[in-house]
Amino acid sequence: MRVEVLIAGRGGQGILLLGHILGAAIAKYTDLHVLGSEIYAAETRGGDSRVDLVVADREEEADFIKVAKADIALFMHQLQLDAYRDLVRDGATVFLDKSNITNIPQRNWRIYLEPYTDIAEREIGSSRVANIVALGHLVKITSIVTPEAIEKVIEEIVSREWIDLNIKAFRYFLVR
Amino acid sequence: MRYEYLTGNIAIAEASIVSGLKFYAGYPITPTSDIFEHLARELPKYGGHVIQFEDEIASINAVVGASWACAKAMTATSGPGFSLMLEALSLAVITETPLVVAYVMRTGPSTGVPTRSGQYDVLQSTYGFHGGLVIPVLAPSTPQEAYDLTVKAFNISEKLRTPVVLLSDAVVAHTYGKVAIRERSEVEIVDRSKPSTPLSEYRPYDPVDGLVPPMACFGEGYSVLVESLTHDERGYYAPRSDAQRKLMWRLYRKITESSGKLFDYSSLYLDDCDVALVSYGSTALSTQVAAKTLRERGVRACSLKLKTLFPIYEEGISKLLKNVEKVFVVENNVGLYYRELRGILKDRDVVSVPLIDLDVPLPQEVVGVVDKWL
């Protein structure tokens, strides 16, 4: 098994944190192997943010740090969807933040279109956890890692006062 | 043992702690500062010292001093800083001082693109200092390798009383990966051998019955002499051809004759291969994938990733590639290590694949160049 995961959005959307939580959960709490890389523009908000993960059950299959043809993709913004859509293979499972994406390309993808940012703002209480709402959806649909593993990592790396909010955001799709 | 999700840089920092690092001196430089910052936070918890010096020159000289005070010592830097350290590396070579320099290459020459990658300094890492000897150089391509090779670098430095360069690059520095973190008891740790002679009879550069002298350090009563001049076994200045010959050949032999023991590599499909892609560091990630891609297309390709770059284990590399028709040396520079391998593989068709990319070269780029030659 070898899976390429692409996560992209604008700076300030918590893309790197999302990618780190997912990568750490896989590395620490599964038997899978993972290599990953981050790209971020110099400006904290607004530029490209992108995380690539290559996940495999055999170490020698987790062999590169950038996706060539993503099997799983999550786009949090229209700009990055437009920029990176050719890195997603046919038949891929693709998650799109409906709050920031209106123009969806005609591709042979399994698309999950949900307003992660609006959900985070209205249902969870802060648009800042839109990334974690989306992560919950991705984990529920793909089962690439268990929800428990993600929650352990959230508790390890998110500062104490924000843990509950993040857990709540993460569980939004999982409990539905 | 536990698993963590670490970058190559943090893997180096963690591995240095488990290796017994007790002294880190450094000067901030991209892309190594997170090694420094991680150790500044963590090393004091293990009784170690982390000090920021006024420049890289002071840092490396402090590392030499700390090693003579019995502390395992390290610094980390990139091209501009390593250039400043070269004089003291020469001092470490002639005084046989164990130390590790984590050298994270970035785009050069000069200030270049400080945040981005390249492998332009592969020859400088061992040939850069004056004096015409060889420093062992290890090159990781993943965070796990960064961890494992850091431990190995410390062990080599202690065993052979030599500086060792851990040659990483900006891609590996920022690559995340699953890393098996070991406890001290789970790792083989080598410590320098100590003298067994009475205090007054100790000769700091007398290898006794091997090539590596036992090492006493400051404050133990041995009246140690750290001598940058050409010296005899006592450490006394010896400006004579016979003394120079004796010292040079011992320093040369203790490294080169260990090349087989120091050699480390990994390969794919090497047993069934016509076309070998040889690489190291982050570029080796690309060549591994490129070899797979070529095989899918029916080319009998393989990849050889060198983790030990110097000293070059000539017989070993030659033997590994003995049944290969064509060798492509893929690297992110103008084709530097190719020159080293060309001399070893004289009877083989060796082709340089010099790529200049600020990031990790993509496998299709490697395939594209190799295609032209097939």
Added chain:
Amino acid sequence: MAVTHPLDPYLRVDRIPTMWCPGCGLGIALGAILRAIDRRIEEGLLKKENIAFVGGIGCTARMTLYPYFDSAHVIHGRAIPFAIAVKVVKPEMKMVIVGGDGDIAAIGGNHLLHALKRNADLLVIMVNNMTYGMTGGQLAPTTPRGLYTTTTPYGNPERELNVIKLAAALGANYVARSSITHPQLLERTIYKALAKRGLAFVEVLSTCPEIFGRHIGLRNPVDLYMELKKKVTVKTNPSIEESDYDWGRGFVIGEFVDRDEPGFLDTYREYISKSFGGGAV
């Protein structure tokens, strides 16, 4: 019976005679340093195995070749960072740095500056012969203005570096100037400096008849020695303004600074132990 010298236990006697030229002031300086160390060892303040000499490159740095202690003869200008590291790892060590004016104040100037700023726990002895002796008489940062050197054949156009003022301004605990023309005073100065925490800086005016003497027409060692002696005025507690460096008007020697601020090790350990309950360092 073999002839012995009272300082023989502190010397690698098999390396004597030294490499220094006849008439060089360095022998007087080394004698004074070793006598001062001997007194501190006799008193019980220092242990022989805890004293280390570190020098860079130059005639003065070669002083590290002769004392029978832990010694490091390292590279030009870099004795200070080497010594700081030893001291941090082994705080029981007394680090004695010996270097010429070029080694300490020119190529090593940046390390000196930052060691002073840290008040690093070192005794820095800068023997100042006002020229580059080992390499044949080139310009030093301390060469008097106007003087001929091999690299300023039309006269030195630069002002002299007064390292005493530098050391005082950057906060060394102890700053003194002495001279090989006053060996007993020099010994007392080193003796006192050996007991200081923080950075103790001692400039030792010295004679290089072979090179500097030739430049100024005083090649006879006695003549140069007498000339320097004439130029030196001993003062008790002189002010820092009196440290002016002027070959024409002469030099005041004495203690310009003597204070007891926390040294680098004190503050370093304070911050670490604040965080780790004192157990880590």
